[in-house]
Amino acid sequence: MPYCLWCREAYSPAASWGTLFSVSLEERFCQICEERFQAIEGEALCMICGRDLRLLDERYVENRMCSDCVRWEKDGWKDVLQKNRSPFLYNEFMKEVMTAFKFRSDAILAQGFKETLQQYYRIHFPDSVIVPIPLSHERLNDRGFNQSEHLACLLEKPIQPVLVRRLHEEKQSKKSRKERVMPRSNPFEVKADEEIKERLEGQSVLLIDDIYTTGATLRLASKALQPLKPKSVSALTLARGW
């Protein structure tokens, strides 16, 4: 009998297509917990950031894009981020699970998202080169693992960790509102062997991160990658705020 990753209750796995073909049954959420996640579905998603446009007032929608993305594209960030997709809404339950995953270092929780993330990769970003968003050295040491790398590993494809993140960025709360969206200097830079750098040239690159909030982190990472001349940079994030 498998145990739920979250509530740790023993449960009997429902026979679904997923469970029929997966080899291991143990590392999943039970059905009750699974239902507490809120999937982002449907056709009406922002072409760029993948937000559900039906949740927005009409005023904030333009050419199948949300007004945030429209602003990014106009403000000199055109095509920096081609497309983000997040399978889940960052609801209260996701927040709880993410807190345990990131801040309590309960690394195994990521396993529960494996199937979903693999499916998203297959459908939206086939053959993309995978680059996880890095943590700064200190934070990595603190936590013991990089949550984005952990999520990227679930895709079971080669990973190219070409980015590094400079020292602790200042605490969010100490910054002005404007800076919170966009810091003065890019914390990301490329650090890898020439041979690895070349693997990105002319390729579709897929950044992996846990949460899409303002989209600034992903766009900064993409900016840092530009010297490697990727064909495009997209992102797969586990969850996003509405």
Place this chain on the structure above:
Amino acid sequence: MKQFVQAFKEAGGWLFTSSSPPSKSETVPITSYDSHLNTSSNTPFNPNPELQEHLYGREWLLEELPFNLEIIQEHIAAGCVTLSPAICIDNKRPCCVRCGNVTPYLFSSYDCARCMKRCHYCRQCLTMGVVKQCSSLVTWTGPPPIIPSYEDETLCRWKGTLSDAQADASHSLLKAVRDSKDFLIWAVCGAGKTEVLFQAIEKLLANGKRTAIATPRTDVVIELLPRLQKAFPSVPISALYGGSTERIPGAPFVIATTHQLLRFKAYFDAIIIDEVDAFPFHHDPMLLYAVKKALKPSSPTIYLTATPTGELKKRFLSHRLNGVKIPRRYHGHPLPVPKSVWAGNWRKQIKNGRLSKTFLDWLKERVELQRPIFIFVPSVEVLRQLTRLLNEYVKAGAASVHAEDPERHQKVADFRKGTIRILVTTTILERGVTVPFADAAVFGADDHVFNESALVQISGRIGRDSRDPGGDIIFFHFGVTLEMVKARTHIMDMNKEGGV
């Protein structure tokens, strides 16, 4: 010296504090400390009193300590502080030293960026901060701090009087504590069990003994603290729960959630567990382990409950555990006995947007009498449906609370004030919250979540105030269950024993 190097290596070889995460330059390999160590053997070592207070009788993770590396190093060298691996691998199976976990599926592992190895971590005690294979537990192995003696003082300034039953219980408890014997206080809801403890606590503290009241529930810690501070104004009391900040390290009197006891080791001379049958204490081997670890060897545990269950009840009834029953409320009136009322297939009814006539009639009558009404429901789903229906059928201001409701405390306060007339709740409010002049209904009393102890606790919410010792408590059901019968019998037996 060799020993601690070993412990260090097993612990991953790193030392750092949480306030300053290590960068490459701060993380010092153990060998560079050798020169420093030699100097300490000549002069007598004076332990840092703050570190001593912080560590004595405790078990902290190294990264939890708010002291710098150098101080800790000095004390390790002098033998006052000992580091040990937090996770032992015994016969290839991991074991968490902090929480006692040995269940394989409650461990996991990953490639750790700190120790650069495949690193096991414990999933059982995660809420207290992760324990990894490369974590170290820090304990004090130097001289114990001097504990203030209160012998010449009257510590307990509580001015009330005990009922006869309370006085008897208080006396027996005092004797049990003196003899270091475990003890059960089986007191009905509203018996005034906290006051029963005062005499024994006073004696313990006066003799320089460290005492804890532990409870599974944070709410109870928060509620008890001001009452105990008032009763023992000269004693430093530390309140510990998830999210609290400890301001009085080394306090002789601690009020804590049972989880927080995990950070103690052989500290207490007595632990009183309030609401011992409440979730998650009972059935949780970790919390039992925590109590055992926090107590000094052969020190007593005192159990406090209105509804002892399982092993505890068995031990008491077979005289393997000493204890007393307080079958009578402080105000001397009998406990209101619950009535069972058939309400038909309530599950189907609410699904179809209907409510049974018996339930509605009772509700309307109580609303007209202007009484606050608790309605206990078996699940969050029923809670949502019923609250919606109530606002449709009985326009009397119904609100709902459940465990994850962020406005929970505000809503309870509004219910007390009377701005919320009907409070629909899951079993989270079965303990603790009392409102004078209230009535209670259990909607769907035949659901399996309502066992004897939950139903007795719910019934215990009613009639606590001497101005209104009666009050209605109705079990609305679709078929009487054994648990309902047991709860009723339990209450009637207590009334009989209390001679009321």
